[in-house]
Amino acid sequence: MRVALPGSTLITRIGELVTNDGDGTFAALTDAALVIENGTVAWTGPADQAPAADSVVDADGRAVLPGFVDSHAHLVFAGERSAEFAARMAGRPYQAGGILTTVAATRAASDLALRANLRRLAAEMLRQGTTTFECKSGYGLTVADEARGLVLAAEVTPEVTYLGAHVVPPEFTGDVPGYVDLVCGPMLDACAPHARWIDVFCEDGAFGADEAAAILAAGRARGLGALIHANQLGPGPGIRIAAEAGAAAADHCTYVSQEDLDTIVSAPLVATLLPGAEFGTRHPYPDARRLLDAGATVALATDCNPGSSFTSSMPFCIALAVRDMRMTTQEAVWAATAGGARALRRPDVGHLRVGARADLILLDAPSHAYLAYRPGVPLVAAVWQAGHLCRI
Numbered sequence: 001m002r003v004a005l006p007g008s009t010l011i012t013r014i015g016e017l018v019t020n021d022g023d024g025t026f027a028a029l030t031d032a033a034l035v036i037e038n039g040t041v042a043w044t045g046p047a048d049q050a051p052a053a054d055s056v057v058d059a060d061g062r063a064v065l066p067g068f069v070d071s072h073a074h075l076v077f078a079g080e081r082s083a084e085f086a087a088r089m090a091g092r093p094y095q096a097g098g099i100l101t102t103v104a105a106t107r108a109a110s111d112l113a114l115r116a117n118l119r120r121l122a123a124e125m126l127r128q129g130t131t132t133f134e135c136k137s138g139y140g141l142t143v144a145d146e147a148r149g150l151v152l153a154a155e156v157t158p159e160v161t162y163l164g165a166h167v168v169p170p171e172f173t174g175d176v177p178g179y180v181d182l183v184c185g186p187m188l189d190a191c192a193p194h195a196r197w198i199d200v201f202c203e204d205g206a207f208g209a210d211e212a213a214a215i216l217a218a219g220r221a222r223g224l225g226a227l228i229h230a231n232q233l234g235p236g237p238g239i240r241i242a243a244e245a246g247a248a249a250a251d252h253c254t255y256v257s258q259e260d261l262d263t264i265v266s267a268p269l270v271a272t273l274l275p276g277a278e279f280g281t282r283h284p285y286p287d288a289r290r291l292l293d294a295g296a297t298v299a300l301a302t303d304c305n306p307g308s309s310f311t312s313s314m315p316f317c318i319a320l321a322v323r324d325m326r327m328t329t330q331e332a333v334w335a336a337t338a339g340g341a342r343a344l345r346r347p348d349v350g351h352l353r354v355g356a357r358a359d360l361i362l363l364d365a366p367s368h369a370y371l372a373y374r375p376g377v378p379l380v381a382a383v384w385q386a387g388h389l390c391r392i
């Protein structure tokens with residue numbers, strides 16, 4: 001007789017259980033079962049060998065995956081930019097200055113309005129299987145507005161990123177050094193207590209190499225981990241700056257030289273690819289195949305923001321990665337789960353090995369491949385966070 005684990009849930013008759021191996025590769029079991037206890041994965045294995053549990057969920061041959069880990073999102077904002085998107089689709093190129101439209105709207109918005117929009121987007125992510133996500137500031141660009149953005153973000157996720165260095169605001173036009181001093185000084189003082197990460201948009205029209213390096217160094221001196229927006233709009237120094245700063249990840253990586261590629265692999269850096277941004281700007285997609293073949297660790301994230309990538313859907317990004325970035329379905333799902341976890345240095349999520357946080361999703365499909373095979377279809381049937389079944 002099998003003894004039930006107290007407070008436990010058995011999910012059985014799983015057609016495909018994606019666990020992800022500790023060595024950085026996709027792994028899955030068929031005809032499997034999983035036991036949740038005390039918010040973590042307590043057991044995985046063949047369904048016919050599963051221990052008893054207090055409650056049972058019949059997966060009925062469907063797939064179970066780790067919850068998606070979205071390691072790059074901008075959710076604290078007000079307003080929308082659909083007219084900009086429509087104009088871009090009609091032929092106007094994307095430029096970083098469009099961010100200032102959202103800055104103006106965000107500064108004018110109340111905390112109540114910002115919180116409501118943030119929670120709406122977080123709920124949207126959960127319904128689509130995202131159980132861990134990062135959230136940046138970057139649409140306030142004053143000391144008070146950046147700090148309140150981080151306080152609001154911390155209400156919905158522990159993965160909070162200070163992005164005062166998104167663009168230079170209008171009041172500092174012609175005085176980039178003055179704004180960098182603010183970002184590294186009073187703004188950092190106000191924001192560091194509410195953040196885990198610091199980020200900088202290292203790009204023409206935003207911040208150059210020396211400025212980005214100084215900003216990341218200031219953040220690291222305050223105990224923040226480093227991230228960077230790098231090489232999105234063209235070749236640049238961002239990947240090198242990320243490596244020198246000991247960053248966890250370089251995000252975008254659309255324009256990668258051979259030297260950049262060698263740096264990503266040797267540092268090592270997680271290359272976080274954001275195909276929603278390329279979809280929304282008609283820029284070339286990153287060459288994921290080249291990165292993977294060179295041995296780089298790749299993550300996928302939504303870059304959810306109102307300008308260049310207004311999607312909260314990791315399944316959509318997986319489909320884009322498979323179709324347009326030449327990733328296999330296994331590589332794309334690994335990048336959207338374990339890859340995102342590595343970008344956030346979170347060993348507890350992104351996999352379903354014993355001891356992992358019990359963040360998992362049940363698909364209304366027999367295989368992970370359906371996420372790309374049936375693009376645009378709402379396949380997430382159930383979500384568990386830390387072992388609790390969520391209302392979606």
